[in-house]
Amino acid sequence: MNNNGKKNPSAAPNDPPDGPARRTFLKLSATALTAPLLLSARNSDAAEWVTTPQPVFPPSPPTRPWLEELPRQIVPIESVSTLDPPPSVSPNTAGGEAGRAPHQRYAELTGVLGTPEFYELSVVENAEYLVHPDLPTQRVWAYRGTNPDATVPATIFAHYGSPTLCRIYNKLPENHVGFGSPEISTHLHNLHTPSESDGYPGDFYSKSMAGPTLDTSGTKQGAGEFKDHFYPNIYAGYDEWRALYGDGIGDPKEAQGTLWYHDHTEDFTATNVYRGLVGFYLLFDHIDTGKEDDDKPGALRLPSHPYDYPLAFGDRRFAPLPDGQLFYDDLHVEGVLGDKIVVNGKIEPVLRVDARKYRLRLLNSGPSRFYEFYLVTAKDKVQRFTYIANDGNLLPQPLFNQSKVRLAVAERADIVVDFSQYPIGTELYLVNRLRQDSTRKPKDVKAPGTRVLKFIVDRNPPEQDLSQVPNQLRPLPDLPTPEEIDKLPKRRWEFDRKNGLWTINGRLFDTHNPRAKIKQGSAEVWELVGKSGGWSHPIHIHLEEGRILSKSVDGIEVPVPLHERGRKDVFVLEQTMTMRVLMRFRDFHGKYVMHCHNVIHEDHAMMVRFDIEGEDD
Amino acid sequence: MNTRRELLLGMGSLGVAALGLQAWRGAQAQSQLALSTNQRIPNTPLVTHEGKEVRFYDDLVRGKVVAINMMYVACADICSTATANLRRVQQLLGARAGRDVFMYSLTLQPELDTPELLKAYAELHRVDPGWLFLTGASADIEELRYSLGFSDPDPLVDSDQTTHTGMLRVGNDAFQRWTMAPALAEPRQILATINHVSRTLTF
Structure with a gap:
């Protein structure tokens, strides 16, 4: 192996600092990739070519861990009492709505279930978002509700049997330059949703553009500044159930709990989600009631808000300083594998918790990295927890004494962690032990892994923890023979x-x-x-x-x-x-x-x- | 200084024969390309099927909406079908082709595909004005291929021209935004992607 004539990677910082940022970046990337290539080639058996001949992107700038704190409790999006203009079954194209198909079964379902709860979401750009104090502020996109105190990412609490009508405004800058495209089509993954409200990829819209599958018959040819999404919040199999029993909203065995929504715009899902278009939609029903002190029979009394905490994990990469901006290469067929993990929009944050049980809802919001999470002490000793739901659906019985959660992109896992077993002041870490070199697949599991989130058990709960994890959660529907x-x-x-x-x-x-x-x-x-x-x-x-x-x-x-x-x-x-x-x-x-x-x-x-x-x- | 070139040089020193990477041989030659200031798209010197010398970024991409694929004249696999399909896209674009949207086909075999041969190929496929077939120095074209993402991370796949890319790279330089469409997708599917990226059909 001949290493002569190759640039020394350490020479990179000597590049003139006043050169254009882009050029600096390219120099760094070129020098950074030489060494790993040569190293891996020394051992022909171990040679791994997964990232070549693609560019190997330079690592994100270093960040000091545990400087950012997540809010102690999340604040959901509030519903609104009215929408202006009022919602309509057919799209109100004259009033600014995109050309969707008419809502299916709207009169029938709202007749049975009552008037929907209204939500107003806006998709906005925030050019001054702080992802970490060691990085410059970032240009990100986000879902916003009407209450300014709502936490990141935007979270909706919804209830089975009570439909939601979510009006989603597209307020992204139309002249946006760079990766991501300022049209939206919002998919609520995986609500049982009529197709016109499902966020079909071709149904993207902005006030001046309409996707290829929207109805273009209106005066604005399908374009619109908002689109109404009707979420009936009924169990799958509603019709079957009512045919059998004449009443009800379907089989509660079909309930979903931890859902998330994200942009699904055709050709631009990866980049739009990467810019930040992710939110949670938590669904409750008469057993998973969201009230841990619920004395109604059948209520599971799982740890509940504010001790029910959704956590979205996403991989991101940032250009070398001084640029330090969120980096994506949309000319790269393999996408970009992030080397920084954002947790609810922050890198290496701290979450302070009470010494009691929490329901943590873990989501891999992508774009490409898979995770295998472990909860460990400061000395990397693996801790146990209870696994209660996968893909947002409660399991029939909890899986006690679990030590890991593996999540592919879009998978969810709800776990219950009992922080009461730790003395006040204990610090715990969520670590990812799954290593991954390319966007194609994870590589292997290796301890101790990368710490992505720190818990500090810093106080006793102000009130007694009445929550429980019962031995039976939600039965599964019978399988056919x-x-x-x-x-x-x-x-x-x-x-x-x-x-x-x-x-x-x-x-x-x-x-x-x-x-x-x-x-x-x-x-x-x-x-x-x-x-x-x-x-x-x-x-x-x-x-x-x-x-x-x-x-x-x-x-x-x-x-x-x-x-x-x-x-x-x-x-x-x-x-x-x-x-x-x-x-x-x-x-x-x-x-x-x-x-x-x-x-x-x-x-x-x-x-x-x-x-x-x-x-x- | 360029990412891909540096990488190719590094790879070249591993021994071409050992890896069987025929396609990379030419890339060891030093090329004198310069990146345009704010873009990482090379300003590759190319020759059009009409015999005109052009610079890839300055003359063909800067400020434009472009749709780019890769092909070669002797291709027995998807090239003819893809070219015929893109010809239908060109027809759907109508007057916008060559005015608002520029179509380019880069040859994967620049040593064989001379401008004359490409001209004959374009005529055979009844390509209208506004769509250029491009050739150049092998190393330059290789660099351009990597720059535009027409590559496979597996070098064996990457060097096998019979499985070469079926991607149509679609971009809007003014907005610095790039995506792709399969060159063999339904023409109106491709058109929808071009329309989305071009942003010229906004209401």
Whole structure:
């Protein structure tokens, strides 16, 4: 191996500081990548080429940990009493609404459930956001509610049986320069949502632009400054249930709890989410009531607000100082793997907690990094906690004494941590032990890992902790018998790569043409197939969650981990894995998508439209 | 100073034969490219199928909306289909092609694809004005290919021209925003991406 003539990486800081920032950056990147390349080449067996011949981006500037504090408790978005103009079933294009399809079943469902609770969200740019005191302020995008005290990210508390109507304004600057595109299409992942409110990728809008699938018949040709999203908050299988019982809002076994919303604009999901377009939507019902002192029979009394705390983790990369700005390379087919983890928008923050039980709702908001989180002491001793929900859905029984949470992009895990077992003053860390070198897949698990969040147990709770983790949480809906499953239609979806593009069944996303047409109310077995190794695809299917029936790798059946045996909406297809998933398509019709939630794969066409056809279609 | 070139030089010293990286051989040659001040898109010297010498950034990209793919004349795989498909996109663009939206096809085999050959190829595919087929020095084209993300992180895949990129790189230089569309996607799907990026059809 000949290292002569190569630049010494340490020479980089000697570059003239007054040169253009971009040039400095390029110099740094060039010198930074030489050494690792040569190192890895010395040992031919260990040579790893995953990041070459792509550019190796320079590391983010160093940040001193634990300087930023997360709010002790979150403050949700408040609902509003009225919307002006008032919401309408058909889009109010004259009043500034984008050209969506009319709300499905609006009169019927609000007739049964009552007037929706109104929310007003604005998607805004904040050019002065502080992500960490060692970095300059950042130009980020965010969802904002009407109450200025709401915490980051914007969080909505909603309740089953009480519909929500969320008006989402697009106030992004139209002349925005750089990565990300200032149109929005907001997907509430994975609410059981009518298609026109689902944030279909082609339904993006701004006051001057309309996506290709919006209705362009209005005077503004589909463009609009806002769009109303109708979230009925009914259980999947509403129609079935009411046909059986004549009443109710569906089967509570289908309840979802930890949902999140994010931008889904076609071709720009990765960059728009990376700019910050992420929020939480927490759904409660008569058992997961959000009240730990609830004395009603059946109430689970899980740790509740303010001890119910959502945490969104996302990977980010920042350009070298003095620029220090959020960095993304939208000319890079593999996207950018972040080397800084933001937790609710802050790098290496501290969360002060009371010595009591907390429900922590962990979300991997992407874009590309996977995590395996451990809770450790200052001496890296692994701590135990209780795993209660995966992908936002409570498991039938809690998984006690767990030590890790693995999350692919878009996966969620709710855990209960009992901080009462620690003396006041104890410091604990959430660490990520999953190493990853490329956006394609995680590499391996290695201790002690990277500390991403610090907990300080700094006081006793002002009131007694009445919460509990009962031995039974939420039962699962009965599965059909194996004979019944055998009779269901099968659909095979192969996830592959061809000509440098990510494909599903050899094809690329077509926003206008469904690759499957499915009768509303039907059930199918979907076979998700990783066709070639080398990457992991977290597959997300809109409209309803599914149940993993089996998993196999190269034809050999592998066990489904306990936490994946509930209802899931993200199916992590690792390399050459095949998964059989029971899917249902109930209550609503229209266009939906299935896609890889590694959003750079999604934006590189690994997405498929499927249409649910109603009785009249 | 350039990211990709530095990298290619580093790779070259590993031994081309050992890695079987035919495509990288040319890249070891020093090229004299300069990056434009604020862009990392190289200002590569190129020749159009009409025989005109151009600079990639200054003449073809600066301030423009562009759609760029890679092809070569002898390609027996997706190139002809992709070119025919992009021809339909050009027709959908109508008068905007060459005025608001510029289409470029870069050859993957610059040593074989002379301007004359590319001209014949363009004529064969009845390409209208406003769409340029481009060739140049091998090392320069390689650098440009990496700069635009027409590459695969796996060097064996990357060097295999039979699996070469099917991506259409779509960008708007004025807004410094880039995305892609599959060159084989439905023409109206490609058009939708171009329209989104071009921002010229705003209401």
